[in-house]
Amino acid sequence: MTYGKEPVVEMQGITKRFLDVVANKNIDFSLFPGEICALLGENGAGKTTLMNILFGYYSCDEGKIFIKGEEVSLSSPRDAIKRGVGMIHQHFTLVPSQTVLENVIIGAEPGRWLLIDKKSAREKLIRLQKKFGLLIDPDAEVWTLSVGERQKVEILKALYRNVDILIMDEPTAVLALAEIVELFKTLKALASENRSIIFISHKLHEVMEISDRIVVLRNGEVVAERKTGETNVKELANLMVGRELLERIEKKEITPGERVLSVDDLTVLSDRGLEAVKKVSFSLHKYEILGMAGVSGNGQKELAEVLFGIREKSGGKIFIKGKELKDGNPHESIKRGIARIPEDRIDTGLLMDLSVEENLILEVHSTPAFQQRGLFNFQNIHNFSETKIREYNIKTDNRDAPTKTLSGGNLQKVILARELAGEPIVLIACQPTRGLDVGAMEYIHARLLEQRDRGCGILLISEDLDEIFLLSDRIIVIYEGRIIGEADIHQATREQIGLWMSGVEEK
Amino acid sequence: MISDIFNLAFLTGLIGATLRMATPIIFATLGEIISERSGVLNLGIEGTMLMGAMTGFLVTLITGSQWLGVFTAAIAGILLGLLMAFLAVYLGLSQHVSGLGITLFATGLSMFIYRLKVGSPTVPPTVDPFKKVVIPVLSDIPVIGSSIFSSYLLTYIAIILIPLVSLLLYKTKVGLKIRTVGANPFAADTVGVNVNLLRTLCLMTGGALMAIGGSFLTLAHQNMFLIDVVGGRGWIAIAMTIFGNWDPVKGAAGALIFGVLDGFQLRLQALGFRIPFHIFLMIPYLITIVALVSVSRKATVPASLLKPYRREEKGS
Ligand SMILES: Nc1ncnc2c1ncn2[C@@H]1O[C@H](COP(=O)(O)OP(=O)(O)O)[C@@H](O)[C@H]1O
Numbered sequence: 001m002t003y004g005k006e007p008v009v010e011m012q013g014i015t016k017r018f019l020d021v022v023a024n025k026n027i028d029f030s031l032f033p034g035e036i037c038a039l040l041g042e043n044g045a046g047k048t049t050l051m052n053i054l055f056g057y058y059s060c061d062e063g064k065i066f067i068k069g070e071e072v073s074l075s076s077p078r079d080a081i082k083r084g085v086g087m088i089h090q091h092f093t094l095v096p097s098q099t100v101l102e103n104v105i106i107g108a109e110p111g112r113w114l115l116i117d118k119k120s121a122r123e124k125l126i127r128l129q130k131k132f133g134l135l136i137d138p139d140a141e142v143w144t145l146s147v148g149e150r151q152k153v154e155i156l157k158a159l160y161r162n163v164d165i166l167i168m169d170e171p172t173a174v175l176a177l178a179e180i181v182e183l184f185k186t187l188k189a190l191a192s193e194n195r196s197i198i199f200i201s202h203k204l205h206e207v208m209e210i211s212d213r214i215v216v217l218r219n220g221e222v223v224a225e226r227k228t229g230e231t232n233v234k235e236l237a238n239l240m241v242g243r244e245l246l247e248r249i250e251k252k253e254i255t256p257g258e259r260v261l262s263v264d265d266l267t268v269l270s271d272r273g274l275e276a277v278k279k280v281s282f283s284l285h286k287y288e289i290l291g292m293a294g295v296s297g298n299g300q301k302e303l304a305e306v307l308f309g310i311r312e313k314s315g316g317k318i319f320i321k322g323k324e325l326k327d328g329n330p331h332e333s334i335k336r337g338i339a340r341i342p343e344d345r346i347d348t349g350l351l352m353d354l355s356v357e358e359n360l361i362l363e364v365h366s367t368p369a370f371q372q373r374g375l376f377n378f379q380n381i382h383n384f385s386e387t388k389i390r391e392y393n394i395k396t397d398n399r400d401a402p403t404k405t406l407s408g409g410n411l412q413k414v415i416l417a418r419e420l421a422g423e424p425i426v427l428i429a430c431q432p433t434r435g436l437d438v439g440a441m442e443y444i445h446a447r448l449l450e451q452r453d454r455g456c457g458i459l460l461i462s463e464d465l466d467e468i469f470l471l472s473d474r475i476i477v478i479y480e481g482r483i484i485g486e487a488d489i490h491q492a493t494r495e496q497i498g499l500w501m502s503g504v505e506e507k
Numbered sequence: 508m509i510s511d512i513f514n515l516a517f518l519t520g521l522i523g524a525t526l527r528m529a530t531p532i533i534f535a536t537l538g539e540i541i542s543e544r545s546g547v548l549n550l551g552i553e554g555t556m557l558m559g560a561m562t563g564f565l566v567t568l569i570t571g572s573q574w575l576g577v578f579t580a581a582i583a584g585i586l587l588g589l590l591m592a593f594l595a596v597y598l599g600l601s602q603h604v605s606g607l608g609i610t611l612f613a614t615g616l617s618m619f620i621y622r623l624k625v626g627s628p629t630v631p632p633t634v635d636p637f638k639k640v641v642i643p644v645l646s647d648i649p650v651i652g653s654s655i656f657s658s659y660l661l662t663y664i665a666i667i668l669i670p671l672v673s674l675l676l677y678k679t680k681v682g683l684k685i686r687t688v689g690a691n692p693f694a695a696d697t698v699g700v701n702v703n704l705l706r707t708l709c710l711m712t713g714g715a716l717m718a719i720g721g722s723f724l725t726l727a728h729q730n731m732f733l734i735d736v737v738g739g740r741g742w743i744a745i746a747m748t749i750f751g752n753w754d755p756v757k758g759a760a761g762a763l764i765f766g767v768l769d770g771f772q773l774r775l776q777a778l779g780f781r782i783p784f785h786i787f788l789m790i791p792y793l794i795t796i797v798a799l800v801s802v803s804r805k806a807t808v809p810a811s812l813l814k815p816y817r818r819e820e821k822g823s
Pocket residue numbers: 018019021022023041042043044045046047048049050819820821
């Protein structure tokens with residue numbers, strides 16, 4: 001592909017090995033001035049690794065890197081930053097207890113001698129904020145900011161260092177729809193200033209929307225490169241996954257059975273003591289997936305937490321198979337047959353330092369099969385965990401590997417394996433595929449449908465409309481803590497659901 | 508008897524004793540705060556203080572110069588800080604185990620060197636301790652003049668260090684880096700801060716302060732070296748670090764409060780109540796425990812305390 005311009009970055013023959021995996025195999029990659037280049041690939045394809053090498057965070061085993069025509073050897077991020085390369089990592093590199101200003105200037109503080117010249121730092125920051133419309137109070141402590149605002153701080157941090165090559169690792173994974181729109185505007189503005197952007201993602205629609213050029217990575221290798229205008233979602237999906245994707249999963253028509261969960265006038269307070277859920281009522285039946293659509297932060301989390309038994313309600317009633325559920329007691333929720341897939345896999349769903357096996361038995365470790373007279377029966381536990389790892393095809397070194405070594409999709413599989421082991425009556429699935437790649441997403445969807453066909457009632461809480469339409473039998477929309485609309489899957493239209501999600505009510 | 512407690516002479520004595528008791532703890536607390544703010548809990552503090560106490564004493568005994576004693580103590584503290592850095596930062600071993608190991612090691616080593624040099628005479632040798640420095644004019648103020656402005660130079664230094672360390676942490680470039688390394692080392696690394704080097708420097712600085720605090724005990728507080736001369740003051744400094752929510756001013760305030768209690772119990776002993784003096788000795792420690800229990804719930808620990816930092820590690 002010729003651009004008529006000299007590339008600003010050229011990586012040649014990059015190879016990187018970790019113990020037993022080759023994360024990057026002989027990769028060639030270049031980036032041109034003023035372009036937005038998407039790096040597309042499933043989780044584990046090696047995108048982050050390649051970019052960490054360009055950022056000087058990892059050193060490569062083989063290969064050469066040229067930045068602005070000059071061969072460089074990057075031994076730390078300091079070297080990369082000096083050459084104008086900035087990277088915004090998937091997990092934010094901010095200190096919540098410090099202010100926006102402190103977070104932005106760390107490592108590039110102005111001022112003579114030891115003291116920080118806060119005044120000129122602030123002036124420079126405000127100038128940047130005005131120029132790019134990234135307005136955030138410099139003195140706000142970061143923990144008070146929303147995720148979208150935090151990302152703006154990260155961008156400002158890079159701009160403050162006058163970065164002209166900006167790497168963004170899956171920047172949209174944590175953002176709400178409106179925030180993504182804003183981010184894209186910012187990126188376009190940056191590119192129009194002749195800065196170059198590498199946009200890492202596995203979301204095809206986004207990549208099509210924002211990029212000028214797309215490089216597809218699979219299993220550590222570059223498998224294709226396309227101009228965005230000359231490709232389409234379908235081709236990209238095939239390239240990324242390496243096989244044809246299922247167009248549409250098959251969904252059997254089943255008439256829903258008896259009512260398994262009913263929620264009556266439920267009111268729940270948020271951490272800040274405000275009403276997050278306001279007199280919500282709905283019911284869920286056997287053989288039914290009830291999709292609860294809505295932009296995150298409209299009370300879904302609080303609602304789910306009450307059902308999980310980890311938050312107390314302030315009004316209303318919940319019934320499982322007609323019998324009232326005591327709230328604020330996770331053990332009760334488990335015992336009554338509620339399976340729980342939390343929104344936050346890492347903080348709520350799993351204990352990352354414990355082994356895969358330990359995470360698999362978390363909810364059943366005290367049942368007689370696994371424990372007798374206070375001692376574990378390791379024979380049974382090992383059998384159980386081995387079976388689950390095989391059954392769910394969990395990619396892990398072994399059952400004793402710390403859970404934090406698993407990829408996102410496999411983390412979710414551990415949760416599924418644990419939660420579905422007891423053949424639950426009700427499954428509460430919160431954003432079950434958020435941040436997962438296409439392959440993992442397909443897998444999770446298939447498993448959810450399988451549970452439904454078995455007779456489980458599933459409450460699918462999601463902000464992904466594709467997912468809602470793909471799986472649900474019935475859709476309700478939550479907005480500002482209230483159910484604002486309901487529709488059968490056969491009558492529902494995307495437009496209507498979208499309107500409800502943005503708070504537009506029917507007359 | 509109650510009126511005895513609160514007369515002027517008593518008050519003067521109490522303030523003087525407070526400062527004297529608080530000085531080593533202020534040094535140690537500031538040292539511990541610097542270390543912990545960078546992300547390393549240094550449980551080697553008790554041993555480092557003892558090492559400082561021994562080194563300061565021996566060097567003074569041999570050379571006759573107290574300041575050379577303090578200086579050498581600081582060097583010893585720096586070396587122990589370096590050892591802690593090697594174990595906990597570079598090898599990434601458990602900070603608890605490394606720190607306790609250093610305390611055990613330094614305690615044994617202090618005793619060993621002392622015996623080697625002094626043997627075990629029936630009457631332990633003594634040195635000429637520091638003289639109090641009377642600040643003219645200010646020391647003429649009633650009550651506080653003769654108590655505060657007639658203290659050891661090291662005490663003045665300790666007091667001056669409190670705002671200085673605060674300034675260092677909150678207003679300087681290196682302070683911002685220290686706080687970031689302690690809260691999110693990954694963030695620091697990605698902007699080009701050498702995490703492990705900075706942690707090492709903090710441990711060395713902290714070690715020096717702890718050891719100087721220790722040397723105060725044998726060069727001012729007392730004038731001889733006894734194996735129990737530190738007497739848990741290192742652990743008190745750890746408690747004060749938490750009590751002060753990792754803030755130099757609040758931590759030092761805690762050290763002063765402890766000094767008041769300690770000075771108070773000394774005065775009470777001197778008044779001759781018919782109660783075993785051990786009861787008085789316990790008072791400051793008991794109150795520390797009570798204070799810790801109530802304060803530590805709201806404490807905001809440096810987020811990466813206890814966590815070694817490695818670059819090419821998953822989940823790092
Ligand atoms: N620090 C590391 N140590 C060991 N293996 C790693 C490390 N970082 C990444 N890997 C492995 O390298 C492969 C590529 O990972 P990564 O670059 O994170 O992929 P992506 O960003 O495309 O999801 C994966 O198999 C992953 O497990």
